[in-house]
Amino acid sequence: xxxxxxxxxxTSFVVFSISQSTMxxxxxxxxxxxxxxxxxxxxxxxxxxxxxxxxxxxxxALGYPYDFIVVPVWIPSAMLLDLTYWATRRNKHAAIIIGxxxxxxxxxxxNMVNLLLVRDPLEVAFKYPRPTLPAYMTPIEPQVGKFYx
Numbered sequence: 327x328x329x330x331x332x333x334x335x336x337t338s339f340v341v342f343s344i345s346q347s348t349m350x351x352x353x354x355x356x357x358x359x360x361x362x363x364x365x366x367x368x369x370x371x372x373x374x375x376x377x378x379x380x381x382x383x384x385x386x387a388l389g390y391p392y393d394f395i396v397v398p399v400w401i402p403s404a405m406l407l408d409l410t411y412w413a414t415r416r417n418k419h420a421a422i423i424i425g426x427x428x429x430x431x432x433x434x435x436x437n438m439v440n441l442l443l444v445r446d447p448l449e450v451a452f453k454y455p456r457p458t459l460p461a462y463m464t465p466i467e468p469q470v471g472k473f474y475x
Contacts, residue, residue, distance in 0.1 A: 339438070343433060347430050348430075350367065351430065354371075354404065354407055355425060355426070364411055367408045374398075374400050375400055378395070391450050391453065396444055398433075399440050406428045410424050
């Protein structure tokens with residue numbers, strides 16, 4: 327169970343940092359450039375935060391520990407992106423390069439601080455052991471001698 331909670335921790339932090347910061351930057355800049363509405367990134371990040379809180383509540387209702395789902399910190403990075411778009415409104419390429427860089431650098435930083443506040447995975451693993459074995463660990467009855475008398 328300890329491996330269950332910690333084995334993919336660093337990998338998932340890196341993968342989620344890259345994918346979610348890219349998702350935020352590309353999606354919000356795309357929308358801002360075509361609509362011209364500043365504040366879009368913060369709005370988008372707020373929706374994603376609420377959505378993740380709902381998912382966190384659903385997993386908690388299923389009996390998983392409260393820290394099983396960690397809600398990413400999108401909003402500060404999105405605010406930086408909105409400020410960059412506002413400051414570079416006349417130059418779309420600057421909005422993309424500077425805003426994307428700020429999101430890419432700040433998003434993992436905010437989330438690392440967030441992850442430092444999560445309880446120790448070893449403690450969580452002992453308090454919340456998985457109720458069932460995964461399929462690959464389920465014992466199979468031996469079939470030796472099945473067709474012999």
